[in-house]
Amino acid sequence: xxxxxGLPSLGRVKLTDLIPSEGLPxxxxxxxxxxxxxxxxxxxxxxIQFPAADAALLRSSLDSARLYFQQREAYPSADxxxxxxxxxxxxxxxxYADPQLWQETYDYRPGLTPIEPSNAxxxxxxxxxxxxxxxxxxxxxxxxxxxxxxxxxxxxxxEILDNVPLRSREVSxxxxxxxxxxxxxxxxxxxxxxxxQDDGQLMMFHDxxxxxxxxxxxxxxxxxxxxxxxxxxxxxxxxxGDLGPQEAVVYPGLALYQATAGxxxxxxxxxxxxxIPGNMYGRCSLVFKLMPKSMTCLSCxxxxxAGHGVEAQFQIPVPVDDFMQRSHPTDQLFNRNTFQSFSFxxxxxxxxxxxxxxxxx
Numbered sequence: 001x002x003x004x005x006g007l008p009s010l011g012r013v014k015l016t017d018l019i020p021s022e023g024l025p026x027x028x029x030x031x032x033x034x035x036x037x038x039x040x041x042x043x044x045x046x047x048i049q050f051p052a053a054d055a056a057l058l059r060s061s062l063d064s065a066r067l068y069f070q071q072r073e074a075y076p077s078a079d080x081x082x083x084x085x086x087x088x089x090x091x092x093x094x095x096y097a098d099p100q101l102w103q104e105t106y107d108y109r110p111g112l113t114p115i116e117p118s119n120a121x122x123x124x125x126x127x128x129x130x131x132x133x134x135x136x137x138x139x140x141x142x143x144x145x146x147x148x149x150x151x152x153x154x155x156x157x158x159e160i161l162d163n164v165p166l167r168s169r170e171v172s173x174x175x176x177x178x179x180x181x182x183x184x185x186x187x188x189x190x191x192x193x194x195x196x197q198d199d200g201q202l203m204m205f206h207d208x209x210x211x212x213x214x215x216x217x218x219x220x221x222x223x224x225x226x227x228x229x230x231x232x233x234x235x236x237x238x239x240x241g242d243l244g245p246q247e248a249v250v251y252p253g254l255a256l257y258q259a260t261a262g263x264x265x266x267x268x269x270x271x272x273x274x275x276i277p278g279n280m281y282g283r284c285s286l287v288f289k290l291m292p293k294s295m296t297c298l299s300c301x302x303x304x305x306a307g308h309g310v311e312a313q314f315q316i317p318v319p320v321d322d323f324m325q326r327s328h329p330t331d332q333l334f335n336r337n338t339f340q341s342f343s344f345x346x347x348x349x350x351x352x353x354x355x356x357x358x359x360x361x
């Protein structure tokens with residue numbers, strides 16, 4: 001799928017190698033950042049590897065998600081069924097279902113306590129605060145790595161991100177969505193499209209199968225393969241088919257596209273819901289979305305300060321709340337060149353000594 005001068009497959013990066021340190025960047029840091037950014041450029045996604053000790057938390061959180069959805073009713077009440085409402089983007093919390101997507105979701109948003117329609121407090125899946133912290137820290141590390149790649153100053157997006165930790169009475173803009181696709185006992189509308197892969201295999205996707213997150217960075221860990229992302233050449237490919245227990249998929253969203261003046265394309269993704277092996281519980285996922293705060297603006301001032309060209313459509317700062325409520329036609333998002341131009345050293349070239357250059361479009 002990649003070109004001769006690119007990565008031969010989806011980039012894999014150890015999260016520990018993306019931790020910055022004082023002074024000059026290490027060779028492992030620079031190589032990891034370049035692998036991450038090249039993977040974003042070619043495939044709109046990458047795989048991150050958590051420390052081995054975090055595998056147990058990821059596994060137990062997915063186990064808890066399966067049990068949570070299995071005990072839900074087959075026919076949710078009408079007030080729990082709704083499609084995505086952009087006006088409520090920073091207020092979602094608790095359980096809701098979208099029959100058109102054959103998907104159920106429990107949103108965990110620190111600072112909000114979900115209440116059932118009966119006014120009873122809802123019992124959530126287990127371990128949500130811990131997994132929120134783990135994936136949130138990873139997403140911020142990925143964001144900082146992309147800032148380094150673009151030659152921006154350290155932590156340039158701090159002003160639009162939530163405080164760490166949240167202050168008194170603050171509600172998180174970022175959200176952890178615990179999702180279940182195609183639970184057999186959940187009776188959704190089940191409107192699907194059949195798609196033929198290059199190898200002739202038939203797969204099924206829901207009718208609204210092209211999705212783009214409005215996040216800065218999204219981190220996804222699933223219990224079964226099925227997440228497909230469109231690469232730079234317009235081809236769909238499976239990104240979570242061979243993940244290890246401590247690995248997750250990461251991809252950029254629309255907010256990062258806007259904040260970087262279009263230099264980082266968002267991932268166009270869809271979820272396979274047909275022929276899931278052993279489909280007793282559906283396909284469960286943990287999806288962390290690193291979101292900008294609603295009362296801030298997405299501005300490209302950092303990009304201009306770093307010497308990047310900023311096109312007219314990105315010149316005026318956009319209030320985050322307005323940006324989240326707009327529609328963003330995907331056919332207008334993927335007509336730019338990628339921002340990376342890296343040369344990967346071979347083994348005989350010795351240590352990586354050249355600084356990475358970001359070329360203006």
